[in-house]
Amino acid sequence: MTMSEIKIDPRIKRTRKLIMDSFIELAMKKDVKDITIKDITAEATVNRATFYSHFTDKYDLLEKSLTEDLMMNVSNEIAQHEKLTEDTIVSIFLSITTFHLSLSSQCRRSFQAFSVTIEAIIKKKLEAIFYQALLKQHAADSDESLRIAAFMLSWGIYGASVDWKQSSSIAPEEYIRLALPYFMYGMDFYVTAE
């Protein structure tokens, strides 16, 4: 499908999944800081040394557990469309809000302490993905301007998801449609339109 990273040893996939799932499972029951590596590997039926061959420590695992699912969706979304369109923005926004919903319903206690960390992680990932996508479309333009565009996009779309969660009562689809013009045409749309 995605042609990148074909042929990865199934044992690696399985072990990573076992560890991540066990971690999420444990995080639903107790605080992340009270979870030991031993707890995780015991739950995952995996040797403790194996943990360290996949993750550097608990917070590396936290990061990867949180972003893997979300970013898989987002990356696929972008890869599918092959270039950024309004629809791309919409479906990425929906991926993020869905992710936040599942996070807050699944394991609020454990993860709310990391909301700042989570935000930073996701924005950074989004930025990288946007940057790559932009590079393909605008190979000519300067790297720096594309980097900045990617940065603005990631902050904008993540910020929109936060705003939606905190203040808005409309459906996420509706919300992002309202915000779309800003993403596509910038401030100009709102200032000069009549």
Added chain:
Amino acid sequence: MTMSEIKIDPRIKRTRKLIMDSFIELAMKKDVKDITIKDITAEATVNRATFYSHFTDKYDLLEKSLTEDLMMNVSNEIAQHEKLTEDTIVSIFLSITTFHLSLSSQCRRSFQAFSVTIEAIIKKKLEAIFYQALLKQHAADSDESLRIAAFMLSWGIYGASVDWKQSSSIAPEEYIRLALPYFMYGMDFYVTAE
């Protein structure tokens, strides 16, 4: 706990479980004869060659899948009591009826074709377990008489479970309590009691 078979590589346990669970899962959906090894290993995320290092073929897997759970219970039950008592008979009977119930509710379509095979497998296993248990209690007696006793017990208790399922409307506990005298004292009880 049971002190026997300590220290078995967790990968072996995991793989066996993955394969067996996948097989049961598939057997709920389609006929056993239509399930390929490839189907099973795909579902289990295990290499096909690995299948053959654990089971000789599909019917070996069938046999082990069917008996593993049941026999685990039965063996533990006997191991706990350390000798055969009325209570042992009762709880083994209950294990068998429970097993039959779960089998008929889970995957009737696939397994009803094997009812004869299943009966043979279980009786043979029961016989072996009874024989071992009797050997401990009556080391002095002749092997042959113990073997026969084990044989009679296994047929009796399995037959009782079949009779209960087919003809009886009372609870299994009640049923086996009624049959207990025969197991304990044999025909004599019914003939000479007054």
Added chain:
DNA sequence: GTCCATATGTTGTTTAAACAATAAAAGCCA
């Protein structure tokens, strides 16, 4: 019947994970 695709077993090699031993850090509590 032949042809073709798919399923079954088997084998030698490579690799991921288990294991055991180790040293250092972190808690803990008296």
Added chain:
DNA sequence: TGGCTTTTATTGTTTAAACAACATATGGAC
């Protein structure tokens, strides 16, 4: 504070599982 247990992190060795390639065998379709 010192002594104790628990957890962390790393390393060399062993083993189970993945992989690829192979030789049958089975089963439809033509």
